[in-house]
């Protein structure tokens with residue numbers, strides 16, 4: 500695949516070298532967040548403008564002070580509205596190509612085996628526009644595994660696709676022929692019909708292949724950071740698909756349906772579709788992919804000052820992170836200290852790669868003036884977060900899946916150098 504080829508050319512060092520670095524980093528600071536009481540956070544010079552979407556909330560990176568994001572500060576991305584689902588009347592239906600259709604109450608789901616996962620949810624639109632840079636949050640999600648419920652329902656042999664429906668819906672224009680109609684000459688022999696447009700009311704829905712749905716990581720979740728899911732995050736039940744971009748994690752989940760063909764709803768086949776202009780044997784082709792798994796990424800979160808010493812802190816996510824490097828202006832790439840987050844995960848390090856890792860670089864006493872700070876992450880397989888001129892990224896014409904390296908600008912005051 501093109502993606503793999505372009506990434507392979509970016510590989511840095513061998514696996515052994517990276518493993519060595521990881522071992523050294525364990526001796527770094529165990530916990531860089533929250534910062535010290537006498538620490539000052541410098542404002543970024545490149546503050547994004549307010550998002551033009553209603554009911555949307557984004558993380559403010561410079562306010563990042565805990566590994567788990569407070570549900571009150573967690574990003575909110577809701578495409579239609581935040582429905583009020585009555586928990587007592589709530590039923591999760593499992594139907595379609597199954598032998599034994601199911602109808603489960605919230606109590607039924609809570610009586611099933613409980614599992615938790617720490618998973619950083621990122622909207623695939625994050626960093627796709629200059630005003631979208633904080634569409635991310637990390638939480639400990641609790642619920643019950645999806646796979647045993649599908650097995651209990653008995654997926655029929657023809658079943659290949661699993662659709663997850665939310666309780667939210669809205670008007671969706673399926674066909675809009677106004678552009679076509681306008682482009683036709685007004686003196687056309689036969690009048691152009693104008694009533695051929697189609698707008699429907701579509702429910703939010705996402706799908707996965709049966710194999711993907713049966714992945715043991717997927718949970719039907721009713722809790723987030725120890726509290727019942729807040730309404731805007733999907734109360735009373737949402738799918739948590741660790742390792743997938745935000746859009747796959749269907750909120751207000753009410754129905755699961757097994758089908759025998761790909762589901763082509765708005766959020767699979769129109770929105771959240773990555774389009775690339777690529778060249779195949781000298782010909783330009785446009786490729787379309789529905790947004791699926793998270794991608795390797797990192798971002799600077801904040802620059803802090805404590806007396807006259809500065810530090811750069813950030814996060815890395817989307818894959819098991821082995822190393823993060825930081826570059827200031829055109830200087831050398833320097834290795835940051837990785838937090839191991841042991842205490843947040845009951846004493847053991849989370850090796851799944853589903854959760855972000857915080858990192859810190861001691862910046863010492865930088866010269867006064869404006870500086871650009873850039874970070875890049877490596878995963879356990881040696882893949883590198885792509886640079887801005889990565890050909891696979893450059894070929895992308897839609898704003899989803901923008902996982903390229905991120906630069907932020909900051910000004911160091913004159914009194915410190």
Ligand SMILES: Nc1nc2c(c(=O)[nH]1)N[C@H]1C(S)=C(S)[C@@H](COP(=O)(O)O)O[C@H]1N2
Nearest residue numbers: 574575576577578622665732745746749750
């Ligand atoms: N039912 C439903 N589920 C949804 C959405 C939605 O609009 N409706 N938005 C999706 C998108 S695009 C993202 S990024 C995440 C955001 O989850 P959050 O609002 O809990 O942070 O939810 C996903 N699940």
Ligand SMILES: [Mo]
Nearest residue numbers: 622623745746
């Ligand atoms: Mo999203």
